[in-house]
Amino acid sequence: MGILIHLLEKRTFTSNYKSWILLRCRSIVIQIKKASSVCLPTTSAPECFNFSRRVTSIHKSVQFSQTRHPYGEMLANYGNNVFSWTSMISMNAQKGFNDRALSYFLQMRRAAVEPNETTFSVIIRVSCELSCADTGTSLHCLILKKGFFRQLFVASGLITMYSKCGYIEQARQIFDEMPDKDAVSWNAMIAAYSQEGLSLEALDLFSLMLKNGTDWKLMVNNFTLASSFKACAGLGYTKIGKSLHTNSIKLGLNSDIFVGGSTIDMYSKCGNLGMARRVFDQMKRRDLVTWNTMITGYSQNYCGEEAIELFYQMQLKGFLPNETTFACVLKASAAIPDSAAGRYFHAKTLRSGNSLYVYVGTALVDMYSKFFDMEDAEKAFGETKKNIVSFNALITGYSLVGRYEEALRAYAKLRSENMRPDRFTFTGLFSSCSLLAALIEGAQVHAHSIKFGLESNVSVGNSMLNFYAKCGLIDSAVETFESITMPNTISWAGIISGFAQNGEGEKAVEYFCKMHKLSEKIDEFSFSSVLKALANWAATGQGKQLHANVIKTGLETTIFVGSALVDMYSKCGMVEDSWKVFSKMPVKNVVSWNSMIVGYAQNGFDEKTLLLFQEMLDSGLTPTCITFIGVLFACSHAGLVEEGRNYYNLMVNSYGIPPSLEHCTCMVDILGRAGYLNEAETFVIKSPFPLEPGIWKSLLAACAIHKSFDIGIRAANHCLWLEPHDSATYVILSNIYASRQMWCEVTEIRELMKDMAIHKEPGYSWIDIRNKMQVFVAGDTSCYTEEVAEVLQIWLEHAKVGCYDCDHNIYSP
């Protein structure tokens, strides 16, 4: 160690360099000490490089002396000539034999041949390819010592080497301390930033380059543009991207294949698929990466069909898809979502021998999770290499179905393999705990997020906030919100909906106003997300206040906000207000129509629902699956059997919409309530959902109404088999037996319920007093404060027996 310090003191290094290189050397020393067979060097300065030579030989197990090399013979001919050594090293490096290239370099040093700047240039790239920072640092020492640092080729090589090894700050330091810079050194540094995802830094440096350079036209070239486009893509900066595009055309650099590819990527990452496709179509020459970039553009923008179409076109043009292409089309299949296409591409991936790449494996895990097929997702995970991203894909998959125990088990596994979790890991873990409100587990995830310094990250924070709100710990949610370093619109929507969920309407509005003050302009998106939050929790008072704010901003009649208002009012039972907003909207899309149709249906306005549906068809719009949920719901409510059958057939046959569980349950309800119990039972069995408890419950309810014994027993058996802990089934079944005076069976069911500890779920009611929810359970008087008693008294005076008044905020679920 003393020798190293001595070596460093002797040179004219800046102090920062010294301490950093010292640190790196120290790690080399520690590694050497760990490998007990190696002794520490003892004497002169050149030994510095010997450190890393030993380390490298340990790490890479290069057995140079025992291997015969094809170029080995040449050594005898060229002897101690630096050129012959250098070309030997270079030739091996070019063929990808990086270990061997390094061995030749070490041999050359041993033979006391002095390297020149070309040798360093080549060997830096070798250490970069091996991504061996220790070798690189030792080379850096040697370069400083031998005085080659001022050479442009050498210094730019070091910039790239450090950034590829993950030491971006060291790369910048070299860049800053370079006495002379040329286009390549600038480009190397800009590329280093954009490749590391430090897009802002990349663009800053780009503008510095424009200011600093004597003539920027001499400095900016196709390399600069490619990196800058990548930075714009990372930030979603359309404006800068567009101006770069214009300039690339002016400079005549747009025909470069890298510039073209990065332009396409920039436009598609900014969401402008039209421009991306135009650039793609206008390119004179395309390579595999160009095609992959365009396919990716489509699949990232949820245009799965177009992505797959391009995949076939690419092959018609004679391009052979590679692993990247397969990762893209798998993602496209997940985005549609089309599980048949996904499985087909999986098979193609296997056949083409591309299934072993970790990117492809992760795409498979992700795809199967999105199909809710965790069995195949786990299988794909088991067959792929493990890294943090593949683990994240698995964890996120579990979170989609709320399987937090498995998610946590995967987390424990990745920790046991010494992997470092990132923001995606924690986002997945929190949302896996949210669905079933797994409080203790989520709190542990919180602790771990602090351990890894990710608790104030905005995406981690948002999912943590959502988790606490779901668990009813609104104070913790607020704390989380406050600790997010840079809250975004989603963060605000999250905390506002958290308040709404927990019956704190006043707070929800307070935070909405806060958000209003902080950001200069509230956009459509934030309004509609807040309205949605309030709608789901039937917070009418707050919704009205928000509506007033919306009118002030003039956003009331826009599609998103208008539809959200329609939805909010109808969910709060104020369907006339929904209609007022709906009829005022100058432009409506299918979402707006759906909101109104479903709103009418859910509030019992069956005739209006069906009339509005006809109006929608007349206006030329194509109904969606949501539209038919409203229509069928109205039919079931109104007892319109024939109409229900017709609408169902219209949906499936004329519009090609596959029936969902909701549609089928509605149909069972329509048939069952009208007494067509045999038809209803057949419908359930033939439907795509014979294993869903909900659809059988619907049939069971109908059997209870019509006192249908045989079908009722069969339906109840299905319900018990699929959901053995649901108290409602036991109660209905016991009623069915009771209606036939089968008292033994009734007693048996009651006993069974006792044995299985199944209790009848109590009914809850709640009222809204000055924007605070007060929940009641039958028989519980602990919540009767004076204020509550007063409100209840007022309400009782106005209410008729057995009729709940929805317009005055009194609900009974």
Place this chain on the structure above:
DNA sequence: GTAGGGTTAG
């Protein structure tokens, strides 16, 4: 006979 910088995929 030898040398530095760029685009796509989870």
